Amino acid sequence: MALTKQQEQTIDEVVALLDPGQRLFVVSGAGMSAESGLPTYRGTGGLYNSGRTEMGMSIEELLSGQTYRRDPRLTWKYLGEIGVACEGKTFNRGHEVLAEMESSFADLCVLTQNIDGFHVAAGSRNVIEIHGDLHNLRCEECGLRKSVARFSEIVVPPHCERCGAILRPDVVLFGEMLPVEAVERLSRQWLAGFDVVFSIGTSSYFPYIAEPVWHAADRGIPAVEINLDITEVTHCATHRLDLPASVALTEIWKRFQDRTR
Numbered sequence: 001m002a003l004t005k006q007q008e009q010t011i012d013e014v015v016a017l018l019d020p021g022q023r024l025f026v027v028s029g030a031g032m033s034a035e036s037g038l039p040t041y042r043g044t045g046g047l048y049n050s051g052r053t054e055m056g057m058s059i060e061e062l063l064s065g066q067t068y069r070r071d072p073r074l075t076w077k078y079l080g081e082i083g084v085a086c087e088g089k090t091f092n093r094g095h096e097v098l099a100e101m102e103s104s105f106a107d108l109c110v111l112t113q114n115i116d117g118f119h120v121a122a123g124s125r126n127v128i129e130i131h132g133d134l135h136n137l138r139c140e141e142c143g144l145r146k147s148v149a150r151f152s153e154i155v156v157p158p159h160c161e162r163c164g165a166i167l168r169p170d171v172v173l174f175g176e177m178l179p180v181e182a183v184e185r186l187s188r189q190w191l192a193g194f195d196v197v198f199s200i201g202t203s204s205y206f207p208y209i210a211e212p213v214w215h216a217a218d219r220g221i222p223a224v225e226i227n228l229d230i231t232e233v234t235h236c237a238t239h240r241l242d243l244p245a246s247v248a249l250t251e252i253w254k255r256f257q258d259r260t261r
Helices: 005-017 030-036 065-070 072-086 093-104 118-122 180-192 207-219 245-260
Strands: 023-028 107-112 127-129 132-138 145-147 168-171 196-200 223-226 239-241
Touching: 005 239, 005 245, 023 093, 023 207, 030 093, 030 118, 030 245, 065 072, 072 132, 072 168, 093 107, 093 118, 093 245, 107 180, 118 127, 127 180, 196 207, 196 245, 207 223, 223 245
Parallel strands: 023 107, 023 196, 107 127, 196 223, 223 239
Antiparallel strands: 132 145, 132 168
């Protein structure tokens, strides 16, 4: 992909910000996995851009904790479609670059909204999956836990092999509290501090996703946004690259390695 002069200059400026020994904080959203063939949620080609579903409800309502408690089969209908959409897909070069970058910095933490598990599969070790992983299921009745690789091979909604109750996906549905363990890990990362923030492929719709960039802006910390769309944090970013995540990260990583050899 040919880069414009402005993109070339911005990439060089971002590389100049980075030094071994720094602490990097990366926020990733659906745009991070778009190049793996998964649709985004909002923005260009987003799942949530078409208004209401054929059920007469918004996708946020269907994928809410309230709807799940009332009619888990209805919520599972759409979760199952998302699960099937993930089949045959895997992490892309952008995920790999973030995993490779870990060894060159004091810390590189990835806070991801994505429920596809691609960051972990690509080799990143310090990942906070704040919304969980769709492939992990649990029984709220007896505590059974299991993983599902292919949703096309199970009956939706899946039932517990032990007690027969409907299994729940280990993800945060709309309107639900974030998992305590993930929030505690995030708090520890915040207390440790960071030197550069990256916001990649997310509309930053939720305050806890936008907050790292807001925090950086308040404290004069560089914040790099990689996104094809204008977002809730664009005005706060010190550097912006309107490029696919894998393209931008590959160029940043290559030039950083060339500079530090």
